[in-house]
Amino acid sequence: MGLQERRLREKEQRREQILDAGRELILKHGIYDVSVQQIAKLAELSVGTIYLYFDSKEEIFATLQEGILEVLYDEAEKAVAEVTDPSDKIRAIAEVYKRFSEENKKYFDVINYFISPLDVFFPKLLKTQVDQHGNRILSILVEVINEGIVSGLFEKVVPKRCSIIIWATLHGLIQFRKMRDTVLKEENFDELYRYSVDTFIEGLMKKG
Amino acid sequence: MGLQERRLREKEQRREQILDAGRELILKHGIYDVSVQQIAKLAELSVGTIYLYFDSKEEIFATLQEGILEVLYDEAEKAVAEVTDPSDKIRAIAEVYKRFSEENKKYFDVINYFISPLDVFFPKLLKTQVDQHGNRILSILVEVINEGIVSGLFEKVVPKRCSIIIWATLHGLIQFRKMRDTVLKEENFDELYRYSVDTFIEGLMKKG
Amino acid sequence: MGLQERRLREKEQRREQILDAGRELILKHGIYDVSVQQIAKLAELSVGTIYLYFDSKEEIFATLQEGILEVLYDEAEKAVAEVTDPSDKIRAIAEVYKRFSEENKKYFDVINYFISPLDVFFPKLLKTQVDQHGNRILSILVEVINEGIVSGLFEKVVPKRCSIIIWATLHGLIQFRKMRDTVLKEENFDELYRYSVDTFIEGLMKKG
Amino acid sequence: MGLQERRLREKEQRREQILDAGRELILKHGIYDVSVQQIAKLAELSVGTIYLYFDSKEEIFATLQEGILEVLYDEAEKAVAEVTDPSDKIRAIAEVYKRFSEENKKYFDVINYFISPLDVFFPKLLKTQVDQHGNRILSILVEVINEGIVSGLFEKVVPKRCSIIIWATLHGLIQFRKMRDTVLKEENFDELYRYSVDTFIEGLMKKG
């Protein structure tokens, strides 16, 4: 048992080594400029070993993304816990999402990498895995909105539907941020972003 | 005279040949798996000839995207012209955007290709060109919202700001559509999309 | 006649245009980075026309080199005419050669280009043409040394032989100049060069 | 243990395979017409493998040149050891250089390849490496001249300076050898070369 256990632990360790290296390299060079050879080198493992733990380079990236979403999820949860008003909770989540996209610009590209030309790129399974993690993040929003409804603060909307919409808006805006020098030239992005969230919340608020 | 004219026409024809091939290949394999050699082969031209008409592969893609956005712009304008109510105009634009993204699934990826890791990828000029086309589409929305305000139908919002937000929402939703089998499993995307637009319009409407 | 004459003149003009462009481009980019297309563009001629006046790119370069050697020859002659003492004349020639190699670094590479892997590169004819021009430069040296002998200043050496040797020395030194940062690190090249010439002259001087 | 050793040997073998192929191709086509693909084919290795052993094509050539200079160095040392008189030693070195240039005509071009438009062509490091080998050869000459001075045979010249000059002369002459059918038409090159060396030695000899 002790032996088997150690084996397992070591195996997990190797995976972590690989993922760490992948993360670091993505952060340094961007996802499109990371090769398996580079990962192997940084992880102080042989190329062949990489393929013992992952079936393909894509799988490494996908796993990495899970982790990234995990962090995002955790931060969102923490942020939500710090305030009590449902409106503020939404604001907090939005803030976390934006800050995350700024601080982890390169990581965020990983998310995009998997969302974008997804249909072509990935085996079904991989895609599903990744999406499941997205679900968790969504669920935080859902819960918050639900809370708002229950407490009589928000209108009786369909929580999931609204959550998806707000999330899509935020994601879309963050994506558009890349056009800040052209299309968004005269806009203050932070203001725009905040305004968008506030408007949305206002729409949720009970009228009258 | 006739000769020079014919020359020009032929030249334009070649460009079109190349673009057609590029389009077809993107449709078939996705933008990340299209090479200049493939384009040349399909266009029944030599590789060298490609570079007689375009300075780089990226330029081909950028030109392609301009065309796509052009079409999108035209369709949006047409759709807007067909209805009179500003709210309906917004709905029409949203519809065009969605329908376009469905009918041209792979083309839509071209747009994303240029939005995504843009900072790193493309020469400034190319990016600017592409974004300028994005601007035109935005301007339709701006005008419509403006119209709504002037006619006393909408609240006195900032048109550009709102346009960006609605566009970002639509774009984000369409992107999320790729998760229809997982995150959006129980959702009817079309309904969700429509609901999102309606909610937005409602937010714009003059209260009281 | 007038017509034929004009034709000839125009023809010569075109050649000159091409050579001018070639020269300018070599000076700007170095001989290894000049393409026929570039020459055509700068000469405001079509690529095809280039091949009407020259059989190949090499031929352009060879012709150019003739011209370069011509200039070198002229400068050497002028320098020689300005002093009377044969020793000084040799010094003057050496100076011209060095200065020329510095001021026309890129041109000088043209000379090297044709001297270096010559056997492989060029059709016999081209090589001969180029070499003939080399001969003229040599002849200046020969004459000077001869003069020195006749005037009783120099020993009765074989003029041509000595000329070749001094020329080879100068050429070799100039070539080695490229190693100024490594092999010649602690050497002052100008001094070294001058010393070499002086030593050689001293060897020529009548003893006793 | 035996395994690791064998691995190392095999690795060295591969490098040698590549260098052998490179050498052979340079000999056959001249250095300017050797491509990595050709080397790979002749070495019966894949292109990728070439890059496993060398970082670039230039590095292959540089390594080749190091080897060539090594051989030259060894032969020069051997030749020097066989005679005792410093004058004869210089003659011996000159002879080695000439013979080498004849027997390895194409190899010699490799040397020129690295001397010639070096400034532009090569990464600093490569150049430095190559030049360092040049230094070793120079040092043999320096030592011999020094010996001559110490033994009272030669004048008190600056050894390094003189060594550079003689080397430059020899190198220049060998280069001019390529014009043997034109500029040097009536000259017996071997005689000329020998004469040049003798004259130089004479200049070194103590007068009176």
Place this chain on the structure above:
DNA sequence: GATGAATGAGCCTTCATTCAT
């Protein structure tokens, strides 16, 4: 399990030369 050498198709781009007009 782990290794890492080997693969080789593929990438984008250049350019001397030709030839139909």
Place this chain on the structure above:
DNA sequence: CATGAATGAAGGCTCATTCAT
């Protein structure tokens, strides 16, 4: 004579993946 569009082989180099050890 002059044009310039067209060619297409060739260039150096990368990299995901495999497989014998």
